[in-house]
Amino acid sequence: MGVTIRQIAEAAGVSRGTVDRALNNRGRIKPEVAEEIKRIAKEMGYRPNQFGRALSMSKQNLKIGVILQGAETPFMQTVLQGIEQAKAEVDNLGGTVLLTKIPHISARGVLEAMEQMREEGVSAIALAPVEDADVKSKIDEYVEEYQIPIVTFNSDVKDTKRLCFVGQNAFQCGRAAAGLMGELVSGEGKVAMISGYSSNPSLSDRVRGFQSEMEKKYPKVELLGPEYCFEDNTIAGQLTEKVLTENPDLKGIFMNSHGEEGMCKVLEDLGKAGEIKVVANDFMGRNYEFLRDGAISLLIGQDAYVQGYEPVMILFRLLFHGEEPQGEFKYTEIMIRNAYTIPQ
Known part of the structure; x- marks a missing residue:
């Protein structure tokens, strides 16, 4: 016979109602009391009845909110696939996932x-945040005042009370890009940086990682920018043409956001495709085509599907089982591909 809530209550010296609130993360309860009850329950081998919990969740109409920014980009379309899979699993167990897509x-x-x-009436929120004081303040308000746990994905805001982050270690990605670019340009010359939004923490971390590693390992490389294309191909193309016009001796471009198609079109039109070394991000859109044709030298990728799926499931496991995430950061793998490693 399994361990009961009554047995846990007796061991913890609290009421069954307090145990229920602690294990189901509902109602007001002191954090230290909830933590102690969960510890005792775990030591006693308590496992909730999933069918009964699902029925309970259905009656409570337990909801998880998901906020997806940049939803129209190829990368976020794959993130969306992960969200939809998690939504189907949560729906099957009696919960509800509410999705808001911001273009x-x-x-x-x-x-x-x-x-x-x-x-x-959501019980938790997964969101791709933006570097903004009001957003940060709102995250802390929701966690502290409304007891709504928040998981960030794709981009992170570390200086908040969010529960954890799921996504790429963007600073390390920038460092990796610098190491690749440094070798491509033989450690010297002008290299331009084109990013998406200065307010996107993930893109900003990529830029910072790239700059710091370049300054450390390749001091003869002159960095230009970053310029911001707002993940728009037309603007990315205009920025590429501008930097080439002003710097005819340009040797490389680090493109760390969506906008690759506009950049590559200008490089091709100007006869610079392959001559200008390009390190770009993500295995999305036409990037494999550009990699195969030589307009992009190297691609750095990340697991977009996991970034959509795992935040929802982390919150579901927290609400369903009382299971805390394992660590503050769940970094996805940094993957590097060239023209010879494109999947067939």
Whole structure:
């Protein structure tokens, strides 16, 4: 026979109601008391009845909110696939996943989506944040005042009370890009940086990682930028043409966001494809085509599907089992491909 809530209550010296609130993360309860009850339950081998818990969740209409920024980009379309799979699994066990898609990067959009989700009674939120003081303040408010745990994905805001982060170690990705670019340009010459949004923490970390590693290992490389294309191919193309016009001796471009198609078109039109060394990010859109044709020298990728799936499931496991995430950071693998390692 399995361990019961009554037995846990007796061992912890609290009421069955307190145990139920601690294990199901509902109602107000002192964090230290909840932690002690969960520790005792784990030591006693307590496992909830999943069918009964699912029925209970259905009656409570337990909801998890997901806020996806930059939803129209190829990368986020794959993130969305992971979210949809997690949504199907949560729905099957009696919960509900509410998804808000924001086409571009928008602090106001995030704040409005968070408030709407709170009004609709969500128990937790997974979101791709933006570097904005109001968004950070709102995250802390939701965690502290409303007891709504928040998991960030794709980009992170470390200086908040969010539960954990799922995504690429963006600073390390930038360092990796610098190491690759440094060798491609033989450690000297001009290299331009084109990014998406200065308010995107992940893209900013890539830039910082790239700059720091370049300055450390390749001091003869002159860095230009970063310039921001807002993940728009037309603007990315214009920025590429501008930097080439102003710097005819340019040797490389680090493109760390969506906008690769616009950049590669200009390189091809100017007869510079293959001559200008390009390190870009993500195995999405036409990037494999550009890699195969030589317009992009190297691609650095990440697991977009996991970034969509895992945040929802972390929150589900927290609400369903009382299972805390293993660590503050769940970094996805940094993968590097060239023209010879493209999947067939």
